Amino acid sequence: MLNLSPVCCSGLPLQAWCTIINRLEKVVKVYHGSSVEIIDNCVVEGAWNSSFDPNGFREASVLCGSGLEVNESVIIRGPSHSLERIWLLRLPKSVLVSNSLPLLLAVGDKKIILPRLHLEADLLSFIDGINGIRKRVKLGKGLVIEQFIAPQLQVSSELDVRVIGTTLLGPQSFVDYSDYIKQVQYLCEQLCKNANAPERTSRYQPLASISRGYDSPACAIFASLCGATKAITFAKAREGYDTSSDDGSDIAQTIGLEAIKLNRTDYMNQTDDHYFLASGGGGEDAVFAAAKKILKQSIFFTGYKGDTLWGMKAIPKFSHYLRTTYPGGGSLGEFRLNTDFIHLPLPMIYLQSHESVHKISCSNEMAPWRIGNEYDRPIPRRLVESKGVNRTAFGQAKMAVTVPMYYGKDLHSMLSHTCVNSFEHFLVNSSQSFQAVLWMYSTGYFARLPWKFVKERLSWRTRKLNPTNPIRIFLEQRLSHRWRRRPSADLLLPHWAIETLRFEYRQHLKQSCPL
Secondary structure, eight states: OOEEEEEEOTTSOTTOEEEEEETTOSEEEEEEOTTOEEETTEEEEEEESSOSSHHHHHHOSOEEEEEEEESSSEEEEOOSSSSSOEEEEEETTEEEEESOHHHHHHHHTOOOOSOOTTHHHHHHGGGGHHHHSOSEEEEETTEEEEEESSEEEEEOTTOOEEEEEEOOOOOOOOSSHHHHHHHHHHHHHHHHHHHTOTTOSSOOEEEEEOOSSSHHHHHHHHHHHTTOOEEEEESBOOSSSSOOBOOOHHHHHHTTOEEEEEOTTGGGGSSOHHHHHTTTSTTGGGGGGGGHHHHTTEEEEEOTTHHHHHOSSOOHHHHTTTOOSSOTTTTOHHHHHHHTOEEEEHHHHTGGGHHHHHHHHHSGGGGGGOOOSSSOOHHHHHHHHTTTOOGGGSSSSOOOOOOOGGGOOOGGGTSOHHHHHHHHHHHHTOOHHHHHHHHHHHTTTGGGSOHHHHHHHHHHHHHHSOTTOHHHHHIIIIIGGGGSSOSSGGGGHHHHHHHHHHHHHHHHHHHHSOO
């Protein structure tokens, strides 16, 4: 029987944890932040759809968070979606597992060896789903970490690591629209009840995001049914869309929520950019840094991947393995752990039930809520209209407020001034080997390569193929993210973010709980 030895360390992310399993030793140490819960032999963060006790954690079918249980072996459970991963590092005499990549490297005292130009692409491969994710990510000179989507891992005292299951909800069958809404509402109520359990040291209240699209208003309604009173909205979408107004204040008022209006560029007044880049999700969700105080100790309902689950043209069989086409929501992880909130990407929880949901969308009963254009999602439309929201007030045009940093725009248009200075300082002090790569960039060596041409031709050729064509699937799911960022020193943004946090966490560990 192994024994749990939790160590709370001040200065670490509030919901982060990292465990060290040493070969043949009976004590399993877990370094963690102050909002991580210790329940008997379990170390947990987040919420799940069962009772707040070890049995409930063990038997839950949905986990919005992560944790571990120590008995004869160590059982680690990850979130029931792909927007956050569990990270593992194998050392000669131990195995380290964490819900935070920078913390994993800090506890293991390991650095990324520059240059690792495809690091961001390897981390972004989570959009390829369970089968497509690059499970082994090289950090240089033999250092390799492993990343897992929604795993149940078993690590023995002899350091044998096995995947024994998954925390995904699995395919659900719904009779009709009403049955679907009833089941989703029940799940939300269970999660919120767990998040606010009296036995907790930290409790979390439901909070919604809301826009003029389809997905967040629908999820906001479920949040309101669970007791939410407030919703975050961004006044304007980013450039490139037919309309810029994405203010969901009127919709929030209609469904009984108080709207907290933010500007999508407010995050540039913060200094939290590196949290979003350190998660390996491309930094797209940095706009939420402006809502840090509001998000604290909330269970945050978002509509990430609602376009896949509720859209009329998405192909259900691709959703079974959690394949997606963009990394939205995937950069919230490290920021969430530091800010102390629970993320509930409601559509993503049901992604493996896409086939059943799609049948409802295409059924005769949903005909009055299908509008027949490219931007058509009858389930959220029916749900939102049933609460008194006018048909023309939402779901009229596709918009987005996030900032896709992986497209490689000018740094000053993406990052705060403080973070730009920090990143530039990081480049100046990089290793000699990377200086050679920077020289090739600065002299135009890579400019002579037809990067833009290759990317555009791949994109054009892919669109010509049938959506079910294996070649199209391969190009979209396996290659596309390798071409997202233009060849430049910006490829090192994730390295800078991870190293900045790794160094910070290492210092806190030395000061408050020596390894």
